[in-house]
Amino acid sequence: MANNIFDYMFWRGDLSFSEREFNDVDGVILARLSYLPFELIMNQNSIKEITIAEMAKKLIAYPNIENLVIQKEDIQFLNELLNSRRFNSMKLFAYVNKIDEKTQTQFSAITIKINENELYISFRGTDNTLIGWKEDFNMGFVFPVPAQELAVDYIEKIASRHSENMLVGGHSKGGNLAVYSAAFCSEAVQNRIEIVYNFDGPGFDEKVLQKDGYKRICNKVNTFVPQSSVVGMLLNHEERYIIVHSTQLGLLQHDLYSWSVQIDSFICLEAVDNTSRFIDYTLKAWIANLDYEQREKFVDTMYTILTKTNANTVKELEGNLFMNAITMLKSIKDLDEPTRKALTQVFMSLLKSTRVGLLQVVINKDLIVK
Known part of the structure; x- marks a missing residue:
């Protein structure tokens, strides 16, 4: 050890x-x-x-x-x-x-x-x-x-x-x-x-x-x-x-x-290992595809959803995970249409970056999965 x-x-x-x-x-x-x-x-x-x-x-x-x-x-x-x-x-x-x-x-x-x-x-x-x-x-x-x-x-x-x-x-x-x-x-x-x-x-x-x-x-x-x-x-x-x-x-x-x-x-x-390289590539590509306004909107929306649980700490959030998850899902459902659409676009951008990152891992010699 x-x-x-x-x-x-x-x-x-x-x-x-x-x-x-x-x-x-x-x-x-x-x-x-x-x-x-x-x-x-x-x-x-x-x-x-x-x-x-x-x-x-x-x-x-x-x-x-x-x-x-x-x-x-x-x-x-x-x-x-x-x-x-x-x-x-x-x-x-x-x-x-x-x-x-x-x-x-x-x-x-x-x-x-x-x-x-x-x-x-x-x-x-x-x-x-x-x-x-x-x-x-x-x-x-x-x-x-x-x-x-x-x-x-x-x-x-x-x-x-x-x-x-x-x-x-x-x-x-x-x-x-x-x-x-x-x-x-x-x-x-x-x-x-x-x-x-x-x-x-x-x-x-x-x-x-x-x-x-x-x-x-x-x-x-x-x-x-x-x-x-x-x-x-x-x-x-x-x-x-x-x-x-x-x-x-x-x-x-x-x-x-x-x-x-x-x-x-x-x-x-x-x-660093392949996991770190993959995450590094994926997150950087994702962030690069978002302008500052999109980043701010996404972070503010996610934070608003989390605060609906009345948790102040990560420990409190994890302490009642099932009920907090239900509260967050309801909060997403209650978002106005433009905000929900913007949130979806950001997640779709992350998904696209993830696919590209996986492809890079497969084809790039420096990122061969072991």
Whole structure:
């Protein structure tokens, strides 16, 4: 069985960064840190520092914490952090968590003081709120989305208050925010950024890739995707990406806890697999065939249908799946004729792109199905 970040934290937990320098696995651990429910124990925007050990101890002792974390593995993660000399003395501050249904915003970040000379700015990815997923989909037709603007504002404020150099990272949408904030902050702040970590985060519209700020920061961006990546292959990337072996299948490979580790690095592969290539081709072709108005109409309609269930989170949606499915089907039936027709056209476009993608898999030597 392949080793994961928990094994790494056991192997390297007693070694300080002066004994073993910061590496990509450390980067993913600090990116995962941003998903923890700091709002239970920390005030937002506070400059007061708390060590990772203090944070972990408080969260582990918090009533019903098992139901308050996003993934069940986060409990083991907290215990590993608590007992790790490598991480537990790091200091946390400047926690921000903003969810706004009106502006369709989900944004969260925290800053970690690695040592006296370096900070790690960690952006949270999409949580389990429907608002968070809606903002992700908005990236297909809105530039910038509110979370991206908040990410730039956050990194500028941290840079103005602290003199240390910075590492910036995140997973999923957090990876996108890490790259975006590094690309659109001031050039003076960019010069203080040592590396940007994007762990299976979506790319950008071509408009972003052409901006001078993105071009300046591009060579500092390290993007990691699993072999069957879906989220990380969405939209466009200019920077190179590194393929990490995951022990999961399909979409579940997005889970950082499934990424394989050997000693101080990830187990890497030469190429993404055929599933990822097929999905990448299909989704890009589908999105390219839709104008911005069609994309917006589709996303808004699907979100409206989901909210008819009165669910606020993906967990709530899944919790009563049968009744929620009936509610959504009824909502589709109740759509006005122009909206229902537009929705049908988008789905037909997806079906067409899927057929073409399958054909490409069959005839293209680089996409031979194994």
